[in-house]
Amino acid sequence: MKNIILLLFVLSLLFPDVRAQKPITFADDTLTFGNVEMPGIWVSIPETNLEAIRKSWTKEIQKGTKSKPVTTANDVSIFGANIKGVHSGPINIESRLLGQDTAVYLFAGVEITRGEFATKGTREYDNLKKALLQFAKDEYLKIAEGQLANEEGKLKTMEKELSSVRKSRTKLDKKVQSANNSIAKENDNILSLQKQIKVKDEAIDALSTDLSLITEPQARKIVESELKKAQKEKKSMMKKADAAENRIIRSNDRIRDSRNSIDLNLQTQDQIGIRINEQKMVIAQYREKVKTIKSY
Numbered sequence: 688m689k690n691i692i693l694l695l696f697v698l699s700l701l702f703p704d705v706r707a708q709k710p711i712t713f714a715d716d717t718l719t720f721g722n723v724e725m726p727g728i729w730v731s732i733p734e735t736n737l738e739a740i741r742k743s744w745t746k747e748i749q750k751g752t753k754s755k756p757v758t759t760a761n762d763v764s765i766f767g768a769n770i771k772g773v774h775s776g777p778i779n780i781e782s783r784l785l786g787q788d789t790a791v792y793l794f795a796g797v798e799i800t801r802g803e804f805a806t807k808g809t810r811e812y813d814n815l816k817k818a819l820l821q822f823a824k825d826e827y828l829k830i831a832e833g834q835l836a837n838e839e840g841k842l843k844t845m846e847k848e849l850s851s852v853r854k855s856r857t858k859l860d861k862k863v864q865s866a867n868n869s870i871a872k873e874n875d876n877i878l879s880l881q882k883q884i885k886v887k888d889e890a891i892d893a894l895s896t897d898l899s900l901i902t903e904p905q906a907r908k909i910v911e912s913e914l915k916k917a918q919k920e921k922k923s924m925m926k927k928a929d930a931a932e933n934r935i936i937r938s939n940d941r942i943r944d945s946r947n948s949i950d951l952n953l954q955t956q957d958q959i960g961i962r963i964n965e966q967k968m969v970i971a972q973y974r975e976k977v978k979t980i981k982s983y
Contacts, residue, residue, distance in 0.1 A: 725781045869935075
């Protein structure tokens, strides 16, 4: 028995990549259960867990019967089983499970009637092999489909990440556009203020000239008041122009920062895009794995 298990184990090592399907292998053997020498078949179920297979196998052999399986350590037996397609009537099954790093190995033998066993070359033996293949295939398929779903989940997460980064890029573009609009508005404002300041300078020059020519105290007082008002208005305009210049500086800073962020954003998009393409190739391998297992 040890040599047979070793052979099955070595065969499983020929396919080390988890993305590649491993073969479901069979080996004929005879095991001792109590005082009975039971001929039967070993089947390998790749990438599975011993406890999960024990649970599934127990349910499988209990289908269609009121009999209860008896579990002792890694042995599972049932009397009066009705496994579809193996035999026309109830049968007794002795089975044993062994767990390895890369697979679970299941041995099953059939007692048709008391002392009469399904042996190699009989219809029941061939049917047992078919039943074991279907069971191993179903269990392996659960694993492979779970792996595929996991990888598809990773892709979905990556695609969401890329979508989020692209939305950030859109926001950055809007910031740049908003800052450019603000600069255009402030430049128009500055141009208008400069024109107003020029007009105000001319008014101040005229008032200054008038003041130099007026000697009458009351008239001088009026002109001086108008001159002060004009100078004050010019000062206010200049402050507004300075404030507009500062806003332009801040807008240019925002544009520079946004463009730097856009460069980083594009690099991030490229990196995520590469990861997505790589993940799509991984998924293609898992889909092929599932397809191949289904064809067993």
